[in-house]
Amino acid sequence: MRTYAMNEITLMQYILLVHGAQVGTGILSLPRQLAETSGTDGWMCIIIAWAINCLAGTLMLLSARKYPDFTIIDLFNYLFGKWFGKLLIFPLICYFGFFGIDIMTNTMLYIKAWFLPKTPEYVIILLFAIPSFLIVRNGLRIQARYVVLSFFMMLWMPFFLLFSMDSWNVLHLLPLFKEGWGPVIQGVPKTIFAYTGIEVVFFIYPFLQKKQYAIHGFLIGNSLTMLYYLYVTLVSFLFFTPDGITSVNQPVLSLLKNIEFRFLERFDMIFLSLYLFVVSKCWMIFIYCTVYSTSRLLNKQDHTSHAALYFLLAIAVIYVVKPTWNIADEWQTTLSYLGTVVLYVLPVGLYLYIRGFERFHRVKTR
Amino acid sequence: MRFFDKKSAATDQPHNQAEEDRPIHQALAQNIEEVKRSFPAAPDLTIFQFDTAPHGTPGALVFLDGLSDKNSLNSHILRPLMYGTQEVQKDISLPTISGCRILTTWSDVENAILQGESLLFLDGQQEVTAYDTKGWPQRGIEDPQLESSLKGGHQGFVETGMQNISLIRRYIPNLNLRISEQKIGRRGKTNVWILYLEDIAHPEVLQELETRLSKVDVDAVINTGELAEFIEDNPFSPFPQFIMTERPDSAASQLLAGRFVVIVDRSPSVIIAPATFTSFLQSVDDYSTRWLVTSFIRLLRFIALFIALLLPATYIAFISYNYEVIPIQLFLSVAESRARVPFPPLIEALMMEIMIEMMREAGIRLPAPVGQTIGIVGGIVVGQAAVQAGIVSNIMVIVVASTAIASFIFPSYDMGTAVRLLRFPMMLMASLFGIVGIVIGCMTLVGHLVALESLGTPYGSPLAPLRLVDMKDTFVRLPLWTMFRRPTSTRPIQKIRMRRERPRGDQR
Numbered sequence: 001m002r003t004y005a006m007n008e009i010t011l012m013q014y015i016l017l018v019h020g021a022q023v024g025t026g027i028l029s030l031p032r033q034l035a036e037t038s039g040t041d042g043w044m045c046i047i048i049a050w051a052i053n054c055l056a057g058t059l060m061l062l063s064a065r066k067y068p069d070f071t072i073i074d075l076f077n078y079l080f081g082k083w084f085g086k087l088l089i090f091p092l093i094c095y096f097g098f099f100g101i102d103i104m105t106n107t108m109l110y111i112k113a114w115f116l117p118k119t120p121e122y123v124i125i126l127l128f129a130i131p132s133f134l135i136v137r138n139g140l141r142i143q144a145r146y147v148v149l150s151f152f153m154m155l156w157m158p159f160f161l162l163f164s165m166d167s168w169n170v171l172h173l174l175p176l177f178k179e180g181w182g183p184v185i186q187g188v189p190k191t192i193f194a195y196t197g198i199e200v201v202f203f204i205y206p207f208l209q210k211k212q213y214a215i216h217g218f219l220i221g222n223s224l225t226m227l228y229y230l231y232v233t234l235v236s237f238l239f240f241t242p243d244g245i246t247s248v249n250q251p252v253l254s255l256l257k258n259i260e261f262r263f264l265e266r267f268d269m270i271f272l273s274l275y276l277f278v279v280s281k282c283w284m285i286f287i288y289c290t291v292y293s294t295s296r297l298l299n300k301q302d303h304t305s306h307a308a309l310y311f312l313l314a315i316a317v318i319y320v321v322k323p324t325w326n327i328a329d330e331w332q333t334t335l336s337y338l339g340t341v342v343l344y345v346l347p348v349g350l351y352l353y354i355r356g357f358e359r360f361h362r363v364k365t366r
Numbered sequence: 367m368r369f370f371d372k373k374s375a376a377t378d379q380p381h382n383q384a385e386e387d388r389p390i391h392q393a394l395a396q397n398i399e400e401v402k403r404s405f406p407a408a409p410d411l412t413i414f415q416f417d418t419a420p421h422g423t424p425g426a427l428v429f430l431d432g433l434s435d436k437n438s439l440n441s442h443i444l445r446p447l448m449y450g451t452q453e454v455q456k457d458i459s460l461p462t463i464s465g466c467r468i469l470t471t472w473s474d475v476e477n478a479i480l481q482g483e484s485l486l487f488l489d490g491q492q493e494v495t496a497y498d499t500k501g502w503p504q505r506g507i508e509d510p511q512l513e514s515s516l517k518g519g520h521q522g523f524v525e526t527g528m529q530n531i532s533l534i535r536r537y538i539p540n541l542n543l544r545i546s547e548q549k550i551g552r553r554g555k556t557n558v559w560i561l562y563l564e565d566i567a568h569p570e571v572l573q574e575l576e577t578r579l580s581k582v583d584v585d586a587v588i589n590t591g592e593l594a595e596f597i598e599d600n601p602f603s604p605f606p607q608f609i610m611t612e613r614p615d616s617a618a619s620q621l622l623a624g625r626f627v628v629i630v631d632r633s634p635s636v637i638i639a640p641a642t643f644t645s646f647l648q649s650v651d652d653y654s655t656r657w658l659v660t661s662f663i664r665l666l667r668f669i670a671l672f673i674a675l676l677l678p679a680t681y682i683a684f685i686s687y688n689y690e691v692i693p694i695q696l697f698l699s700v701a702e703s704r705a706r707v708p709f710p711p712l713i714e715a716l717m718m719e720i721m722i723e724m725m726r727e728a729g730i731r732l733p734a735p736v737g738q739t740i741g742i743v744g745g746i747v748v749g750q751a752a753v754q755a756g757i758v759s760n761i762m763v764i765v766v767a768s769t770a771i772a773s774f775i776f777p778s779y780d781m782g783t784a785v786r787l788l789r790f791p792m793m794l795m796a797s798l799f800g801i802v803g804i805v806i807g808c809m810t811l812v813g814h815l816v817a818l819e820s821l822g823t824p825y826g827s828p829l830a831p832l833r834l835v836d837m838k839d840t841f842v843r844l845p846l847w848t849m850f851r852r853p854t855s856t857r858p859i860q861k862i863r864m865r866r867e868r869p870r871g872d873q874r
Contacts, residue, residue: 012832135813142816145816149812152832264693266691267691
C-alpha cells in the first residue's frame with residue numbers, strides 16, 4: 001500500500017504544511033471582522049477557536065492513525081466500499097478545489113485593487129497559475145520544500161509590523177470583557193475561514209515519516225497559526241482606535257501603509273506583493289490535494305495533466321464569473337459553512353463511524 | 367556446435383565488426399599487407415621492418431608517427447630489438463619498456479595503433495606485442511583562466527585524462543579513492559573516469575551516474591560540457607546542474623565532501639556532481655581566507671545574485687508602475703534624468719543590457735591588447751555619450767553598470783551566465799506587471815529550484831529541503847573546526863570528517 005515512499009515528508013515540513021495551509025488572505029481582514037462582532041475583545045475568539053480546532057484536528061488524526069498507510073481516498077474506499085466511498089469523497093474534493101479557487105480569487109482581488117486595477121481578472125490568475133503549476137505538478141515532497149523555504153524567507157514579515165509601535169495604545173484593549181462573554185463567543189465563527197486548512201492533515205498524514213509525532217506536529221502547526229493571528233490582531237487593535245478599525249476594510253494593509261522609511265515610501269506595496277509567497281503556500285496545497293485525489297480516483301499515476309486542467313478551469317471560471325469583492329465575500333461565506341462541516345462535523349462523524357466499523361468488523365471476523 | 371559459435375560471435379561484437387575478429391596471420395608480409403589495407407590514406411602510419419636480435423627473425427614495428435613518443439620508441443624498443451640485450455624471451459631480446467601487452471585479433475591491433483601504441487609483428491607468430499609508447503603534443507600545466515584563485519594552487523587540469531587523475535591523486539593519496547572507467551562515443555571512444563571516495567560517497571548516486579553515462583550513445587564527446595548536457599537531470603532548466611571546474615584542488619575538496627568527479631579525456635574541465643545551487647556561489651578561496659572575511663564575501667555574492675537578477679527589473683517596475691514606492695526626492699531626480707529619454711523604460715533597459723552583453727561577448731573574441739581599448743571605447747559610448755545624446759538616462763547607466771559588475775562576482779561562469787539570461791524575462795515581467803510581475807517571476811524561479819534535482823539529489827539543498835547543519839557553510843562560512851560534519855546535501859555515508867579537538871572554555 002505504500003506507494004509514496006519517495007514522497008515522505010519530515011516533521012518540520014509537516015508542521016509548516018499545516019501552518020501554510022491555514023495562513024492565507026483571511027488574516028488581512030480578520031481584525032476588522034472580529035472587531036465588528038466582539039469589539040476589542042475579539043482577540044480572545046482566536047484563542048477559543050484555536051482550542052476547538054486543536055480538538056477537531058486531533059480527532060482527524062485519531063481516526064487517520066488507525067490506517068497509517070491510507071490516504072483519505074483509500075480510507076473512504078475501505079470504509080464505505082468502492083463506489084459509495086467515491087461518491088462520498090467527491091464533495092470533499094470539490095470543497096478542496098473550490099477552496100483553491102477562492103484563495104486565488106481573494107488574492108487576485110487584493111492584487112488587482114492595490115497594483116493592477118486595469119488588468120483583467122483572468123490574467124492575474126494566469127500569473128498565479130504559472131509558478132503554482134510548476135510546483136503542484138510535482139510530488140508532495142516538493143510542495144513541502146517550497147513551503148519550508150518560503151516560510152523562512154518570509155519570516156521577517158510579522159516583525160515588520162513592530163515598526164508601528166510608536167502609535168500603539170494599550171488602553172484600546174482595556175477593559176477586558178467589556179460586554180461579558182457573549183460577544184466573544186459570537187466572534188468565534190468569524191475565525192473559521194482563517195483557521196480552515198487543518199483538513200489537509202487527512203491528505204498529508206500518510207506521507208509523514210514519523211507518524212508517532214503526527215498529533216504533536218499538528219498541534220505545533222496550529223499553535224503557530226494561532227500565535228500569528230493573535231499577534232497580528234493585537235497589533236491592529238493596539239494601533240487603530242476601537243471605532244476606527246471597523247471603518248477600514250483590511251486593517252493590516254492600512255496599518256502597513258502608515259509605515260514609512262526615508263528611503264522607501266509605501267513599503268506596504270512591496271510587503272503585499274511579497275505576501276504572495278505566503279498565500280501561495282495556502283492555495284498550492286489545496287490544489288495539490290485536489291488534483292492528487294482526482295488523479296487517484298481515476299487511477300492515474302501522474303497528476304500533471306489534472307493540475308494543468310485545474311488551472312485552465314480556474315482561469316476559465318474567473319474569465320466567466322469576473323469576481324468582485326461581493327462575489328468573493330459570498331464565496332467566503334459559503335466556504336465558511338462548508339468548512340464548518342469539513343472541520344468539525346466530518347472528523348466527529350468519521351471517528352464515530354470508524355469506531356462502529358471496527359467493532360462490526362471484529363464481530364464479523366470472530 | 368556451429369550454431370553456438372555463431373551465436374557467441376554475434377553477441378560479443380556488433381554485426382559488421384564480426385569480420386574484424388579475425389586472427390593474425392603467420393607470415394609477416396601478409397600482416398603488413400593487412401595493416402596497409404586497414405589504414406588507407408594514412409601518411410602518418412609508419413612501418414619499420416628489421417631483423418630482430420639475436421636470431422635474426424624478420425619483424426616489423428608499426429605505429430602512428432605523431433601519436434608516439436619517438437624517444438622511448440627509438441632507444442628503448444628499437445635499440446634492444448636490433449642490437450640485443452641479455453634478456454631473451456620468445457626468440458627476441460626484451461625491450462626495456464614497462465607497458466607491454468599481447469594482442470591476437472585485428473580489431474585490437476587497429477585500436478592499439480589508433481591509441482598511439484607501437485606494435486611489433488614477428489614472422490611466424492600469430493600474436494602481436496603492443497608497447498606503450500603513447501606520446502602526443504601536450505600543453506604545460508597552467509593556472510586555469512576562468513576560475514583564477516588568489517590563494518589556491520595554480521595548477522589546472524590539462525587535456526590528458528591520466529594526468530588529471532594524477533593531479534587529484536596528489537591531493538588525496540588514499541586507497542579509498544576509486545576510479546571507474548567507461549568508454550563513451552562510438553567513434554571518439556573517449557575515456558571517462560568517475561572518481562569517488564568509496565567510504566564517503568553514496569552508492570545510489572554512483573549507480574545513477576554510471577547508468578546515465580552508460581546510456582550515452584553518441585559519435586564522440588569532444589568536451590566535458592557536451593557530456594554534461596547528455597547526463598543532466600533537466601535539460602530545459604536555465605541553471606547548470608553540474609559544477610564544472612578546471613581546478614584540481616576544488617575537485618579534491620568536492621571529492622572529500624562526498625561528491626563525484628567525472629574526468630573526460632581530452633578535456634581540461636571535469637564534472638562535479640551532484641551539485642547544489644549554493645555550491646555555485648562558493649569558491650576554493652573561501653576556505654583559505656579568514657572566515658569573517660569569507661562570510662562577508664559570501665554575503666556579497668548573495669546580494670550580487672539579487673542585484674544581477676532583479677535590479678533592472680526593479681528599476682523598470684518602479685519607474686513605470688509603482689512609482690509611489692520611491693521617495694519624492696529620489697523620484698524627482700530620476701524624472702529629471704529621464705525627461706529627455708524618448709523610450710519607455712523597458713526599451714531603454716533592454717538596449718543597454720544587450721549592449722553590455724555584446725561588449726562582454728566581444729571581449730572574449732578580441733585579442734588581449736585590442737580588448738582593453740575596445741572596452742574603454744565601448745564603456746564611454748555606452749555610458750557618457752549615450753546619456754548626453756539623450757538615448758538613456760543617467761540612472762539607467764548606473765543600473766546597468768551595477769548589474770554587470772554584480773553578474774561577474776559569481777565564482778562559477780555557468781551560474782553567472784544563467785543569472786544574466788534570467789534577467790531578461792524578469793525585465794519583461796516587470797514591464798508587464800510591475801512589482802507583482804517580479805514577485806511572480808521569483809516565485810517561478812523558487813518553484814523551479816525547489817523541484818530541480820542534480821543526479822537525483824535535491825538541487826535546492828540546503829535551503830530546500832532545509833538542512834540546518836549545512837547552514838554553517840552557506841550564507842556565511844563559520845570556522846573550519848566547527849564544520850566537523852560533511853555537507854549533508856551530498857548524502858555522504860561517512861558523516862563526520864574531523865574530531866573536535868579544539869580546547870573549549872576552561873580546558874585552555
